[in-house]
Amino acid sequence: MVLAGSLAGIQTLQAEEAKVLTFGIISTESSQNLKTVWMPFLDDMSAKLGMEVKPFFASDYAGIIQGMRFDKVDVAWYGNKSAMEAVDRAGGEIFAQTVDVTGNPGYWSLLLARADDDRINSVEDMLKLTGELAFGNGDPNSTSGFLVPSYYVFAKNGVDPKKAFKRMTNSSHESNFLAVANGQVDVATNNTETMARVKITHPDKVAKVKVIWKSPLIPADPIVWRKNLPERVKSKVYDFLMNYGKTGDSKETKILADLQWAPFKASSNDQLLPIRQLVLYKERVKLAKASDLSDAEKAEKIQAIDDKLSELSRRMEAISVAVAN
Structure with missing residues (x-):
């Protein structure tokens, strides 16, 4: 009888929980702006x-990841880097992908500088001014605002960004755009999706910035659910997303367009x-570049990374072949 009562209690709790779904939204701009479009x-x-x-807003990407880890966030819009953290550390699983409103298969990371700053027109110009510039970096869990420029701009040029600038901050894409436009930093990370948004939210400031670097293509943002979400809820969520905006409903098309998506x-x-x-x-x-390891230790660790890279390449090649067939 106790067991039956316990099972009934669990089933009742699950039924109650299924009445509310919490959707995590990464902090690319102010919560008020995000609420307007979401x-x-x-x-x-x-x-x-x-x-x-219910929307779940946090002041940084880590807040959404932690929310999913502790079952406070059921489904979330992430960037790829934050999605990787959610998958690896918060029980997340990617099930859908956004599509750019113009049909692009992804988006691009950018570096912005003030339009009237003739000193800085390229990454090379920026790196020549070591110790002179203020730099607006992205959230550490941002793909376009942190990971991509960390590799393509700094790692590949052998530069430690912590030593390259007189001052460095970490902010959202919108905050970094405004910081450049208002002359609070000299250069900042951003991306093409946010630049499309600020043309709507801050049209008076767009002409005040210029793009000095554009990355290789980044895969479009993923939508992630927590793996332990009830299967019946997953099925409903999946069907909703896969059909949304595909029925010819002009209202749905506009709502997606306001999010900069197809x-x-x-x-x-x-x-x-x-x-x-x-x-x-x-x-x-x-x-x-590590100086605190022996040559043997360094070689062993580098080989381990190379093995992982080779395995990733094999998996990507196998996927490409499967898609082609």
């Missing part, structure tokens, strides 16, 4: 799922493979 989407989601969908497509944790490569490349570059 609430219509979440309201539609609530209506279609038959349960309340309809979603299915995805998996495999979309993180090139991001994992970037992380390993960065570790390898750092390790090769």
Whole structure:
């Protein structure tokens, strides 16, 4: 009788929990701006799922990752780097991918400088001014604001950003854009998606900045759910996202366009493979310069990274072949 009562209690609790879904939204700009574009989407989601969908905003990416780790966040929009942290440390799983409103297969990391600063028109110009500039870096869990420039701009040029600038801050994409536009920093990281947004939210400031560097293509942002979410809820969420904006409903199309997206497509944790490569490349570059290891220790650790990189390359090649066939 006790066992039956306990099971009934668990089932009742699960039923109650299924009435509310918490959707994590990474802090690319102010919470108020994010609410403006996200609430219509979440309201539609609530209506279609038959349960309340509540937004979860945090001051940084880590807050969303931790929220998922402790089952406070059920589904979340991440960048690839933060999604990797969620998958590896917070029980997350990628099931969908955003699509750029213009149809791009991804987006690009950028470095911005003030339009009227004739000293800085390229990465080379920036690096020549060692110790003279203030730099606006991204959130440490941001793909475009931190990971991609860390590798392509700094690691590949053998530069430690902590030593390259007189001052360095970590902020959201919107804050970094405004910091450059307002002359508070000389250079800052950003991305093409945010630049499309600020043309709407801060049109008067767009002409005050210029792009001095653009990265290789970054895979479009993933949507992640916690793996222990009830299967019936996963099924509802998946069906909603896979069909949203595909029925010819002009309202849904506009809501997606306001988010700078076209309809979603299915995805998996495999979309993180090139991001994992970037992380390993960065570790390898750092390790090769390490002075606190013997040659033998360094060689052993570098070989271990090279083995992981080779395995990632094999997996990516196998996926490409499978897709081609």
